[in-house]
Amino acid sequence: MKKVIASLLSVAMVAAMAAGCAQTEPATSGDDAATPDASAADAGDDAEASDAGEGEGEGEGEGDETTAETMSFGTGSEVINLWSFTNEVPNMIGKYIELHPEFGETYTVKVTIIATTDGAYQPALDAALVNGGEDAPDIYTAEAAFILKYTQGDMSSYAATYKDLGIDVDAEIEAADIAPYTIDIGSRDGEVVALGYQATGGAMIYRSSIALDTWGTDDPAEIEKIVGAGSGNWDKFWDAAEDLSAKGYAIVSGDGDVWHSVENANDAWIKDGALNMDTGRFDLFDISYDLTENGWSNNTSDWTEGWYADMQGIGEKPVFCFFGPAWLINYVMAGNVGGDAAPADGDFTQGNTFGDWRVCTPPVGFFWGGTWLLANKDTEQKEGVAEFIEWVTLDCSETGLQYLWANGTFNGEGGTKDCVASGTVMAISDGTLDFLGGQDMFPAFIAGNANATGANMTQYDETINSFFRDAVRQYALPEGEFYGDKDAAIAQFAENVNDNLVF
Amino acid sequence: MNNKKLVSYSKYGYIFAIPFVLTFLIFTLYPIVYTFTIGFTDLHGAGQTELRFLPSVGKPLFQNFTDVITSGSFQKAFTNTVRIWIVNFIPQMAFALLFTAWFTDRRTKLKGQGIFKILFYLPNIITSATVAILFLALFGYPKGPMNDIIMALGISKKAVNFTASASTVRGIIAFIQFWMWYGYTMVNLIAGVIGINPEIFEAAELDGASKAQTFFLVTIPCIRSILVYVLVTSLIGGLNMFDIPEMFIGKNCNNAGLTTNMYIRNQAFLGSYLYARAAAASVIMFIIILILCLILLYFMRDRDEAKLAKIRRQERKAAAART
Amino acid sequence: MANENKLHKESVGFKIFEYVICVIFAILSLAPFYIMFVNATRGTYEIQQHAISLFSPHPFQNLAKNWAVFNGKDFHPETGFVNSFIISTSVTILALYFSSLTAYSIQAYEWKGKKILNGLIMGIMMIPGTVTMIGFYQMVYKIHMTNRLEMLIIPAIASPMMVYFMKQYLEGSLSLSIVESARIDGASEFRTFNQIVLPLMKPAIATQAIFTYVSSWNNLFMPLILLTDKSKYTLPIVVSLLKGDIYKTEYGSVYLGLSITVLPLIVVYIFLSKYIVEGVALGGTKG
Structure with a gap:
């Protein structure tokens, strides 16, 4: 047993040294040294431990404002x-x-x-x-x-x-x-x-090169007309999907891209203390099925490798647009488009789509996060x-x-x-991004914020949505258990909700 | 086996058990009693946080229990759990026994077996969350290493959406469980073998027993009690399976990977905070596990010892009858 | 003679078979570690694009970047390491010692209530952990004992699963004649346990020590709920905070954090594994 403890201690020392060396800022190491001491001293002595941290923290906060x-x-x-x-x-x-x-x-x-x-x-x-x-x-x-x-x-x-x-x-x-x-x-x-x-109101974030190839224009105002921006329905958007399909493009990456719009534009999941079976959110069943059957999407799920690949334009088919708030551009797309500057030759088909993107108002307003x-x-x-x-x-x-x-x-x-x-703040701020080829993103997002609604949410949405999205996949994907059988998928969805939630 | 106990030292039995019992009473008893009690109330984790027994709000006492048993989700969760457990347990046991046999064999000393012994337990060191993420990436769709392999070998022309098919999902989860736990089982069994007196093996060798004979007729009977431990804990662990299925598939794929433990957590944390129903489901699972363990223990009991005990009991009875 | 020769050939063939199987499983065991370490030297977006890769194009550059993320994320692996070390080591030592003691009390002594205790231990093992967990954390909050490492350590004294293992092990390997001869030599009961029984249980203690250390080290949910003060965070909590940002997870740093988490475990494991590796030589006498 002695040996065990001795060697555990030696491990501790080695690791502590490694951690200490790896710290890049000399200023922080003083604080680091204090931290383990405070916690090691007596686990019960809360007040003292945090007091010790405070004094040093103050001095440091002034030196380095970012962290x-x-x-x-x-x-x-x-x-x-x-x-x-x-x-x-x-x-x-x-x-x-x-x-x-x-x-x-x-x-x-x-x-x-x-x-x-x-x-x-x-x-x-x-x-x-x-x-x-x-x-x-x-x-x-x-x-x-x-x-x-x-x-x-x-x-x-x-x-x-x-x-x-x-x-x-x-x-x-x-x-x-x-x-x-x-x-x-x-x-x-x-x-x-x-x-x-x-x-976190959302915009439609589309690729200018694909728009030019398909319709001969990438002007946000023109694209808004083509996809029926702000119309509150998807009719024109699906017409656009046909145009894109003829050129070998997919309009979206997967059904997750349109889901937030569908969710936001329709009635809440719960009505009169029960699951609302009439909400327009059920439209996602047909939308998702059509996307698969017509080849309008690459059938990816959001947050998977295939979805990221479509941002870079290296998926099965080049994808025309994504839907999302500014954070999607900043934190997800910007790093996944394959570069941090537009390609020198202006060719966006070689795995770098930086600078090819534009934003405009989506057909159906939404917010996300x-x-x-x-x-x-x-x-x-x-x-x-x-x-x-x-x-x-x-x-x-x-x-x-x-x-x-x-x-x-x-x-x-x-x-x-x-x-x-x-x-008010947005109006006096500057939202131009190189990622968007120098376009100011704020006007599109201000419109998005105005179109979004927060009146149709419930505290159960996170759970109900996950059951719902899954039921849709089970119906729309050929591998799914309810492929082509919408009634069965809906019945399963309702059972899952009612088995797990009481309103 | 020497089973003579020393009655005169019995007070040390109490003394040595005191720390365990005290700690249990302070830290574990309350949560358990709490669980069993709230199964009969309509307590929620948030909102309705008052402890009200169901009859006092005009509901049958066993409402939560009947809700759970009749729920399609619970039934599905239970079938899934049993299926996944069996599919992972049989190969897990088979390989653990196989490797134990190979690595404890005194005659064919496998070179480098020390390294293998060490390596096989390694998957158990990484957190389940990491393992689940790695496997999800491995089986990615439409792009991912597994799909690359399948397409390169020409098994399928189109990418396979692994996580959209229920049986594939369960198969992968069972494989992950197998892969994470066969080493653990092996280490336990090897520890049991190490505890056996080497003279027994020497005697078997002298008697000219073959490798297989030694393993099945000497090793296995000698590690019977550890084997029982492995079976019982594997049964309990298997029926409480949570991390891997939760993080690999969660509620997706029409609950293909839903286990009873996930069902319980879903009841407790998914928006309605049905603590009472989660507690009832826990009690139901407890009863099921208890029954299965008792069956297992009955089949794995030391038959000789049981016989001996029976004979002794009869003798005592007879003696009592005589006086 | 011919027969023996054939037997020899067969055993060579069998040995090759054994090696092939073992090597395949060894590769399967090492693969996730390799992927994890490689991912620690890859960038977030590279990982999003291809979660699994055999090598990183710019390992050192990315490693530096992933480290830099730590600084911005208020990442204190050393705090986490010390707390995790305190918790896991204490839990392991307490659980091992008291479980052995309890198992010994059941196995070696005849006393009223031992059957009840034995049944109780089996029973507690079978209760699904989830809801007792809910009861436990609510209790800790009610009595305002959050942010105390003791609340994660002391309950380890009552570890039914381990008591059960120790009991099963003693059943197979403890000979009461050894205990008796110690008594004849005049050793007290407590000394007999510490100096004779415990050493006898080395293989069992080593395996259980590994399992307990690993599971205590990796334990996330309960510490996450109970330890809300940064100075009390364990290593897994510190790593979990790296992925805390909903919109942007720094995957490279998460893998780097996970790699740091797993290294001490590997060292502990390799040290203790000597008891697993050493083979049959360790066993005590058996009656």
């Missing part, structure tokens, strides 16, 4: 607990304190980040909200997939209204011209309890919480978070430009 290297921000005596599922909002606290040092002198913001990918964020957050106490979150964030649970569903009673926090929310929304769908989602009985900073901020109704730090939330969600000045976010200057010049919730 949240610390367990907490600020040095004040009042504690604000922030719970989130990424480091995006925590980094905003860091930025806010950098811009407003007095906030950091008053408050210490303790950060808890739990990734959603392993299904632990919600159970932990729920338990923390229900059991309250010192460690209960004061500010917490929720993603589009599960926000409804916290604004209108089972956990909504824990959220404070923005009014109660002392924010003049109606006037400020008006002034900031906040995307209406984000307000719908963030409201409980007509009172705002959550708002976001991004706007987004993060909302909520405050605990029992928070003892109303003022501080309100101050920060207001800066993130409603401040439309050039020192507000959203202006930095929209212009890609949050981490200094040249960062990623993103669409934000405030139309």
Whole structure:
């Protein structure tokens, strides 16, 4: 046994050394050395451990504004607990304190980040909200997939209204011209309890070279006419699919690309306390089947290799368009198109489509994703919480978070430009991207934000959608269990929903 | 086997078991009792968080249990679980026994067997999440290594959508389970063999027993108790299968990979937070596993010992009758 | 003579067969590690395009990039490593020692209630973990004991599955005559267990140590729910945060994180595996 322990210890030392060496910044290693000590000392001694982290964290936050290297921000005596599922909002606290040092002198913001990918964020957050106490979150964030649970569903009673926090929310929304769908989602009985900073309204992101080859034009205004932009239906879009098909192109990569539009434009899944079997969302069955049968898509599933390959233009057939918000361009497409500058010879068929893309209004409006901020109704730090939330969600000045976010200057010049919730901010910001051949993306996305609706969501959507999308695949794919048998697929879908959910 | 126990030392039995019992009472008992209790309530994880027994809200006491048993999803989950378990368990056991036989054979010392022993357990070290992601990539559609191979060999002209067909999905999950666990089973069995007194093997060799004879007539009976352990834990583990099917296919492919443990978690976390129903399903699974284990233990019991015990009991009875 | 010759040929053929099978399985075992390490030296978008690749075109450049992501992601492998090390080592030692002790108490002594304890242990093993898990984390939140490593360590003292294994092992390899002779020598019961029985259980302890260490090290869900303070994160939690961003997962860094996670395990395993490798020589006497 002695040997075992001895060798385990030696392993520990080697690994610790390796980790230490690999750290590139000398500034961080001081903090690193402190961290294990704090945690190793006594697992029970929370307060001391985080105090130790704080002091050093403060000094460092000033030196390097881009990262949240610390367990907490600020040095004040009042504690604000922030719970989130990424480091995006925590980094905003860091930025806010950098811009407003007095906030950091008053408050210490303790950060808890739990990734959603392993299904632990919600159970932990729920338990923390229900059991309250010192460690209960004061500010917490929720993603589009599960926000409804916290604004209108089972956990909504824990959220404070923005009014109660002392924010003049109606006037400020008006002034900031906040995307209406984000307000719908963030409201409980007509009172705002959550708002976001991004706007995730979607655009149609299409390839200019394919448009030119098929219709002789790549002008967004012309393409909008061809696909029936803003018409609220798909008739013209399918005509366009025929044109593209004649030239050997697929209009979309897979049925996942049109799903968000179909979802957003139709009635909610639940009506009168039961699964709504009449919603137009069932149209996806026919759409998906037609895409496969007519060869209008490459039959890929979103987030798989085939889908990424279509962004690069190296799939079975070149794909004309994708549907998505600005984040899809920034975080998914930009890196997957095969280059970070347009090909020198202007030939987009050789595995590099950078610069070939344009955006326009989609036939049917939609939004996809987004993060909302909520405050605990029992928070003892109303003022501080309100101050920060207001800066993130409603401040439309050039020192507000959203202006930095929209212009890609949050981490200094040249960062990623993103669409934000405030139309006012977008109007004074610059959305031109080389990825889009120099096109300004904001006009198309502002239209997308206006067309999207947040009134037809429920807290069960994430689950119902996954059953639904699968039932559609089972019907539309030749390998599927219900290939060509729509009634059976629908019956199975209904059974799955009713077996797993009670409304 | 020497089974004489020393009655006079019995107090040490209590003392040595105290830490286990105390820890169990403090940390495990509450959650178990909690589970068994909420199966009879309408408790939700969020929203309805009050502990109300079903009759008090005008519902039958066993509502949750009947809901689970009559649900198509649960029945499907149960069939899937059993199917996947059997398809992975038989080859897993077969290969584990085969490798145990090869690697513990004293006569044909396989060169490099140490390396093989070490390697075969390795798949168990990586987290299931990583394994599932790697296999998903391997069986990607329309592009992926497996499809490349199939098309290169001319087995199929079109790319195969592996994760769209129910039986393929179950087959792949069973294979992953087999691949992750045969090494674990082998290591357990080898540990059992190492515990056997070498003199027994020497005696068998002297008697001129062949390799196969030694393995089946000496090794296996000697590791019977470890074998029982492997069978029982594999049964329990198999019926609680979760990580791989959840991360490989989840609810997709018409629930082709849905297991009972996934069903339970779905009840608890999928939007309605039906903790009560999840608890009821857990209790049902507990009863099923208990029955299956008892059957298994009955078949695997040490027949000689059982006979001996029976004879002793009869003797005692007879003695009692005489006095 | 001819017969023996044939037998010899057969055994050579058989040996080749054995090697072929073993090599195939060995490759299957190593493949995912290879892919994981290669992916650690690949870029996120390369991985999205082809999740599996035999080599990376720019390994060092990408490795540096993946490391750089760590800095931006508030990635502290050393904190995670220390916490994981504390938890896994304590869990393994506590579980091994007390499971052996409990198993020994059942196997070696005759006492009232031991049948009940034995049945209880079998019973707990069979309860599906999911919902007891729900009960456990809710209990921990209710009593405000989150962010304490003890809550993940102490329950290991009661590990029914391992008690069962130890009991089965003792059933096959413990001879009470050894215990008796120790008693005659005047050793106390406690000393007998520590100095005679425990060494006898080495092969069993080694295998269970590996399994426990690995599963404790890889345990994600429970620590993820119970340890919300960054200074208490375990290594898997730290890695899970790398994929926390919903819109953009840095796959290269995730694989690099996973590789870092798995390395200590491999070292622990290789060290302990000597007991698996050494073969029949270790067994004690058997009555």
